[in-house]
Amino acid sequence: MKQGGTMDRKLIWKERCNLQLPAAFIEKYQHLLGAEAPAFLATFDQPSQSGFRTNPLKNGQPTASIAAASGPTTHVKNGWFGKVNGKSLDHVTGWVYSQEPSAMTVGEVVAPQPGERVLDLCAAPGGKSTHLLAQMHDAGLLVANEIFSKRAKILAENLERWGAKNAVVTNEAPDRLAPHFPQFFDRILVDAPCSGEGMFRKEPAGIEYWTPTYPAECANRQKKILASALTMLKPGGTLVYSTCTFAPEEDEQVIAWLLKEYPYLALVPIEKTAGMDDGRPAWADGNPALTKTCRLFPHHFAGEGHFIAKLVDQRPAPAPKPVRKNKKRQTNGALRLSKAEFALVQTWFAQVVPAFELERLVKFGDQVYAVPTALPTLAGLAVLRPGLHLGTLKKRRFEPALALALALAPEQVTKRVALTLEQWRAYVHGEALPFEAPDGWALVVCQNHSCGWGKVANRILKNFYPKGLRF
């Protein structure tokens, strides 16, 4: 399909606005919503909402994206209505993350604090993970897990762009992850795989999977995921469950089940802003506490369909355990660097990023990472990212990673080269650029955005932007 032509835009509009909803779906919501049903069903003929969040972990505001936005969201601090260009400087350097306005509400409800241990159990592609990390000021530990390896890779890339330092990406089924983190996390988000009814406008392909029994099948899977999640929650901890479906089987009914199966859990009221609905007890077992959950309906709220519940584990929190100095734990199943390897890394940092604290370094093959303090051993788990990727050990030299560049503010780096937007486009395309600068490694910067690494030699900036990401 051609990009941007009038014909093509009309086509997309038609596809979006003439969604063929299954008759059983329409009947179900006519029955559940009664007088509200026409307004609800009419939203499927309206365009979906787009939004993005800005990244408070970066060293400035993404002014170009904000200038193109249609306005700020009132329910999320760094949220905006509008679309982000996936090839823009703001997006490629992680100064913004595309996320529709309802999905942003989930991170606000989780509200993690700096220093906490947080698990995002169904995390790809990373919308909620990036939001959680921003709220934590990237301090503490975020474990972002995804069951499918391709999606886990995208999650790792998105966290890398976001500039994450204290985020770990694992690629496990929840029941395989659980034994590694018994009663470990202060907060857990289960943004569950669901029937996706709330996303039909945005992703109409999802309609094809829908059958009248599909929500109940999804609910069975959601209950299994929640059972694993709860073994990882600290007594006193907080669990947030969210879906992007309207189906009561996957929303209120799953929460009613949780409250019966785990009597030590209690619902926490979600603070609602204009357009947010209470959960509907009558769609489950009638428990009035279910009004504390939150429903986002597109006929009331400027966003796609979502459901959110926040629960607290009411058992007394255990006394904090003293941190034990245990060398084995610190290495997290990876190898420690030899003295010679550490010296290589140290020499490079002393020259280029002198204030960087070189602590808890490990290597996976020839790749060097700085792992978060609070991380227990990851031995036996599929790990895509055990922490901040610092770079690669080469023969007698160290080569810095893109992730490191994206986690640094320009002023932290001794040598920088400032590119124009046009030069940046050539850089991300993989070109070497003529450049008047002292020889050696330099952080590539454009409009104060850290973009990657280059090495100047004989007035040429050699390009170290990863080949697989060039465009």
Ligand SMILES: C[S@@+](CC[C@H](N)C(=O)[O-])C[C@H]1O[C@@H](n2cnc3c(N)ncnc32)[C@H](O)[C@@H]1O
């Ligand atoms: C709603 S999406 C998560 C979106 C993500 N939290 C975000 O904000 O970008 C649900 C995720 O659950 C994953 N998933 C599918 N089946 C699963 C299962 N049985 N256990 C755990 N996760 C599963 C999907 O691959 C998907 O990435």
